[in-house]
Amino acid sequence: GAVVSQHPSWVICKSGTSVKIECRSLDFQATTMFWYRQFPKQSLMLMATSNEGSKATYEQGVEKDKFLINHASLTLSTLTVTSAHPEDSSFYICSARDPGLAKETQYFGPGTRLLVL
Amino acid sequence: GQQLNQSPQSMFIQEGEDVSMNCTSSSIFNTWLWYKQDPGEGPVLLIALYKAGELTSNGRLTAQFGITRKDSFLNISASIPSDVGIYFCAGQLRGSNYKLTFGKGTLLTVNP
Numbered sequence: 037g038a039v040v041s042q043h044p045s046w047v048i049c050k051s052g053t054s055v056k057i058e059c060r061s062l063d064f065q066a067t068t069m070f071w072y073r074q075f076p077k078q079s080l081m082l083m084a085t086s087n088e089g090s091k092a093t094y095e096q097g098v099e100k101d102k103f104l105i106n107h108a109s110l111t112l113s114t115l116t117v118t119s120a121h122p123e124d125s126s127f128y129i130c131s132a133r134d135p136g137l138a139k140e141t142q143y144f145g146p147g148t149r150l151l152v153l
Numbered sequence: 154g155q156q157l158n159q160s161p162q163s164m165f166i167q168e169g170e171d172v173s174m175n176c177t178s179s180s181i182f183n184t185w186l187w188y189k190q191d192p193g194e195g196p197v198l199l200i201a202l203y204k205a206g207e208l209t210s211n212g213r214l215t216a217q218f219g220i221t222r223k224d225s226f227l228n229i230s231a232s233i234p235s236d237v238g239i240y241f242c243a244g245q246l247r248g249s250n251y252k253l254t255f256g257k258g259t260l261l262t263v264n265p
Contacts, residue, residue: 040195042195057168068250068251070252070253071240079241079256079257080241080255082252082253085250085252086208088168092248128157129195129196131195131238131253134249139160139184139201139203140245140251141198141201142186142198142251142253143198144188144195144196144197145195146194146195147193147194147195149193150258
């Protein structure tokens with residue numbers, strides 16, 4: 037299947053700092069990417085839809101000023117957690133939709149574990 | 154929001170046994186996807202289903218898209234220790250802008 041990468045795979049930061057996470061589609065162009073967060077022993081929760089060349093669409097309850105999303109190219113979306121706090125510690129996962137496929141499929145990245153001290 | 158009811162929450166089985174898990178919803182879905190997630194990693198796509206009644210296999214895995222379009226099941230035959238992990242169903246609603254709704258997952262433990 038298609039490959040989606042994330043960088044970094046894990047990050048530890050101090051409270052109040054900002055952290056940027058990258059999501060790349062390696063062998064296809066993704067006009068749409070999605071950002072999820074996952075707490076331990078829970079399912080994936082959709083945070084926002086990242087659209088290439090336009091503003092991201094955020095799910096209810098997700099602060100757009102805190103979780104900045106930029107989808108500047110067809111293969112890269114970034115999520116910046118601004119002024120991170122300990123409660124932002126979580127597993128962040130992106131997925132990418134391959135529009136070139138006849139049938140709808142989404143591929144997930146390996147995830148980024150964020151720990152805010 | 155939409156919810157998918159996935160069951161069972163967890164399963165403990167012996168190596169070699171068959172496993173079945175399912176997802177149901179009150180909403181009609183256009184697409185059902187089954188993923189497996191290992192600890193500390195992202196979900197990996199196992200099977201994708203696009204038509205009501207569709208039955209698809211991937212090795213020892215078989216999944217079906219329910220006739221009512223409101224449910225799907227995943228079967229694993231002759232389980233092996235590496236089948237351990239969390240299995241998620243995900244559905245896509247028509248007009249949802251490709252967003253997926255996830256079930257809460259089924260934790261599978263296989264005793265060798």
